[in-house]
Amino acid sequence: MAETRRKAILISPESCIGCRGCQTACKAWNQLPGQKTGDPANFQNPPDLAPTAFNLIRYIEMPGDAGQLRWLFVSRRCMHCGDAGCMKICTAPGALSRTKEGAVVYDQDKCIGCKLCSASCPFDVPRFDGRDKVVKCHQCHDRTAEGFLPACAKTCPTGAIRFGDRGELIATAKKAGYEKLYGETDLEGLGTLYAFRETPKTYGMIENPAVPESVVFWHRVLKPLSVIGTGAAVALSLIHYIAVPPKRDEEVKRDD
């Protein structure tokens, strides 16, 4: 993937005010219905990503300095990994693909609903609609292709969600004093970058995200081995047939 062309979303939780305009904007653009949520006593609603919720603000409360309260707001959505576990494991051609901007997008007509992508995603992102078809944040590729910002970035009042050239976003964040961005190099670079002041864990993100080892093993070994194995079996048979031609038994001859 040419890094110069790759676009990304940069999320800066320090600037986030948790207004959830991004959640509503996402629903508005993607025409997603509101779901009934049961718990009015929790701030985080819906509680998790859903087929009708491609992004959400995660609210994290923790003790801060000098008895003060610390409240973190972290926007969660598809990370658009450079090395995407979902795309790797996907069984249906074209169901998951990468746009020229680098977003991992889906085609519901091509998705066969095997749901393997959900297992292969290190971030637990893919969800499935009523027809068992994959749905998730697609970085508003239908907007970005026309030069518009993704709905969430367009709505965000504070610049906590920014969309732009991936390299430039990284450079801007570094200038603002962030040494290393979450997702800068992980999984061949994430398409959703995070500017964290502290450890990713503080913000509820996994450290060193990776595609599951079994999927990597399958992809590197088992997948090629299936062809090699079949080929080898045929080849071995052929070699054997030439090297040790079968002898015809007397009994068989008589029977013929």
Add this chain to the structure above:
Amino acid sequence: MTNHWLDLKNAKVLLIEGSNCAENHSMSMKWIMKAKENGAVIIHVDPRFTRTSKVADIYACIRPGTDIAFLNAIINHILGNRLYDEAFVKLHTNALYLLRKDFRFDGGLFSGYVEADLKYDNASWGYQLDPRTRKPLKAQGLDDPDCVFSRLKDFYKRYTFKVGSDISGVPQETIRKIADTLVKNRPGTILYALGMTQHTTGVQNIRSFGILQMLLGNMGKPGTGINALRGEPNVQGSTDFALLFNVLPGYLAYPNHNEPTLKDWSKGSGTFRAKFMVNLLKAWFGDAAIAGNDFGYAWLPKKNGKKNYSIFRIFESALEGRMKMLYVMGQNPMVTNPNLGLVQEALGKLDTLVVADLFMTETAAFWEKPGTDPKSINTEVIFLPAASFLEKEGTITNSGRLVQWRYTMIPPTGESKSDLDMIDLIFRRVRDLYADSKAEKDQVFKRVVWNYPKRNAYEAVLMEINGTNLRTGEPIKGIAELQADGSTSSGCWIYAGVFKEGKNLSKRRNNKLDPSGLGMYQEFAWSWPGNMKILYNRASCDAQGRPFDKKNAVIWWDEAEKKWAGHDTPDVLNPAEGPDKPSGQRPFRMTGEGVARLIAAPYKDPDPNIADLFRDASSVPADGPIPEFYEPVESPTGNILHPKVAVNPCVKYPRIKSGQPVGTVKDYPYVLCTSSIAEHWCSGSMTRNISWQNEMVPESYVEISGQLAGKLGVSNGQRVRVWSARGEVVVPAMVTKRMRTLDVNGTEVFVVWMPYNWGFKGLSQAASTNLITIDAGDPNTWIQETKACLVNMAKAEGR
């Protein structure tokens, strides 16, 4: 806003008090975060740790209704330690003006209190005047014992950090830290919203801001000011156009019964405003308005000068059987009014109720309220479907006074109509009905010029607002062009110039041109007055007209060109009159004195041309010239400053004994504060009908601290009963660390908080919080005290 939204980015410190702008004015955060990126310090003062507190550098948890005690402690610190901007204070405020010697403050009362009327006779608050010129006498220095500054200092002495802390619950160290931060970081701005105004001391709360900013020299410059974050997209516009009962468009006083002639009116409002009144009358009555008939002043209906027509009195009058019909547009008082039980009873006493709205609101369906027998209500209700903001065009004026044109995106749904179309149809019909009337009171319908074209009616109205030079037929270019002789018209003088040279400037969208880099964007839409972005910007310069801060200069006196110049429209009467002229030294030219008033003394600026009239008057709060702390009407504690005058002495409450009970701390030990949230807006009539919003916040709730939850035996999500002397609701409890227990006057005070956005209609229904809030009001604005009342709570049974 004295300044404007984009200007927030220029501040080095932002004091956000009584506003949860991250949630209720999320867009403000665009500029606040830019300031923060540039190193600005954000201070948030609020009873609850909110999403705004999350981005604040300093958070102070304050008891609702005690802002004056907190702010006065800061002001006292600044006064006592000479931390004020002395040059600014001497030049641009009334600090040196000599006050009358009989001005007193004692035992919680200013001089002139008339107990029988709950009112002040404010004569003793005035200045010592030069008997010849009728101008105030000035002291030589700030230490003159009779000057405003000395009296102010003396007044504030009582507000030590300890007093401020004991009353407000904010620790002394935090008050000191905030005071020092404000002093060290300038320019500094203040943001507030309903958290400051919805109190029985609402006006005085904002006065405290004024005094603080004047002392710090934070006015008229970029990154300064006192900025009211207004609650609705066009609430500024609607206020400019006489939303309130006591004003006409452009904040001209509404004529009273005892002002039968224009001259009588001018005696109360001054010759400066009389000019604009003439222009308003010309705009309304056209050719029929001539000098000989007082420009049609007599045709205006007069209100009873002794009566209060505020929203509370509307419902109370209905209760008293003296209101036949109510027409409600864009409001849902059956959710938003305090003490809702009273509102519903009042609506049921009306003959006719007309409601224009997007959805069938709680007000339109008040007779459907659970527990009501519709048969017992005889009110005829007419519902007019209204067009949404996407279905109509016209201007909206934002908090920064920016007038922006909006276009129609889609035609109105079904039979719905825009507000303007509805009023147009109704007016024409009413005019027809009065066509044959000979009665003098009905003349207004016949005389008024009302024939807007079917096409472009909206721009025709804006054109009338802008006004016309009747000699040339050209649109008015600005306020300076308006004349008192009837040769010009303007439907709202502060908007004069919005249609300069026949161009609708509210349609401009130049978002590139900002040569100063200060976010002025002079060619993006148009701000009143005269496309001015920062009000009082004359105060950014010294006596010679040189900017105090060269780097962030907005205006200056250009000696070579002999005029006031700069990046903003200079806030001076005449741009050609320099600092050497009296008009060049009136940075706060909308006061009689021409300077800011640390003590709001009554003063009438003499008119040099007309002996028996004055030019302009300074407005004086009804409840005192300096903000004094008074407890809310329902308070968990006594007033430690003056126990005998615990509550604002000008507040009359209850107004009707039967429907307005007052609870005491014995029965109602907890303080309830209410406000809105990011996800639902005002009465929720729109947002509660959007499933996206209901998904995020599905229901009303009460936010309580873990300590209180423990005391009540309630866990997160469990339903609780919350009741006050006025009503009761059952809602789930949200138990958080964001609410704290306060130490007030040595005792523990629990504050709880509830959103007020729910009612019994719409896709999301829940009990209205306003069933329990109090409808005591500020004596100046009659705004309700929904930010502080007393409640009791218990776990709801069987749930």
Add this chain to the structure above:
Amino acid sequence: MTDGMIRKAGVFEIVNHWAMSITFLVLGATGFGFLFHMEKMNVIFGDFNRMRTVHNWFGVAFSVLVLFKIVLYLPHVLSFDGDDVRWLLQGGGYLSKNAVVPPQGKLNAGQKLFAAVIIVAGVAMAASGFIIWLMPGVKRWLLLSQLAHNVSFDLLVFAIPIHIYLASLASPGSARIMLSGTVPLAWARKRHAKWVAALESKAAVE
């Protein structure tokens, strides 16, 4: 044992074998299709969704057949003995023209091994397939199943061509077992000495 012929496989066994061959071919082909995104397969199935349906339902058939397979062959697999070990060590005599291998039962060691592979891989295939299809909720299980499905796949796509070769070209006369079910007695005696001996002694007892 008339005409010197001996029945080595029953009708049920033969039908099961060919049914399994068909399901295997379809499942294997579609499996490769999923694995390598072979869009050419759309010529046959229309699209991948239909291919998935076919794959899943053939999988159901395959699973049933695997069950039969277990019933038919598990006893043989479990009868693996010292002769079988030696047979395998000698490569079943396939490595030279004049090899002499230990006597074998009804199934030789290679066939037992193959039956074991089919049973193990078949059960793994079926189980993991059903988990992927019907219980995708638990991620850990889904991942494990995906691994098991593919390991088994690799095993089968290697083992089956060998089985086809060994049962046809490499061993003339074997193919008829799965056609008519009978083999010449002498052929059987040579290759499955222990089985024929057991049959004969049993017949003698009777």
